[in-house]
Amino acid sequence: MSLLTMLREFAVRSALAGAAIEFIASPAAAHPHEFITVQTEVVFDDAGRVIGMRHAWLLDEFFTAYAVEGADSDGDGAPDREGLTDLMLEILGNIAQSGYLTDFRTMGEAPKITSHNPLSVDLKSRRLSLNFEVVFAEPYDASQTPLRYALYEPTYYIAVNHVPGASAVTLDNAPEGCRSSLQEPDPGEDLTAFALALDKTQSAGDDLGVNFAEWVTVTCS
Secondary structure (H helix, E strand, O other): HHHHHHHHHHHHHHHOOOOHHHHHOOOOOOOEEEEEEEEEEEEEEEOOEEEEEEEEEEHHHHHHHHHHHOOOOOOOOOOOOOOOOOOOHHHHHHHHHHHHOOEOOOOOOOOOOEEEEEEEEEEOOOOEEEEEEEEEEEEEEOOOOOEEEOOOOOOOOOOEEEOOOHHHHEEEEEOOOOOEEEOOOOOHHHHHHHHOOOOOEEEEEEOOOOHHOOOOEEEEE
């Protein structure tokens, strides 16, 4: 099943997944099967509270090749701006009910994402690039309780991984004393081998993906 098909079904059955294309050498043979590389910008208001996040997703070549087949609005055989925009809107609409693959784990009340704003869509080296922002229902004060979240799909059919280095998670308009940290997953050899053994027709349920999630913590002091 392709990522596009899963994205379309996500609104119905809440299942999606993502990861860096370098994460595994043979995606067709084992979980994960589709890949998303992410960069995130955590956005603060002038009062120093988190009000949302801007995401940059880069989808793998296999999904991109399939997805852009329907992005030829003018019939010239190549994806065009209108077609790519429609594709982005379809994807964002489908994942809205999932919370945009975002799992918040905080000591206090977790933020609620109420809406999204599409920013841009493009093709980069044969990979689909989606840039969008999500908006919190209420500003979140990370100086009171650290903001902790991860981007992942529960079944790990697709994996989501950040780009390496300091650009993985950045802070926009953050007050002095705010910082972010990223915790790498440590699923263990047995669970990794189990995931690698699953083919496209198999599922381990909704408890597999969290074991491969990268957790981000934003703190302000």
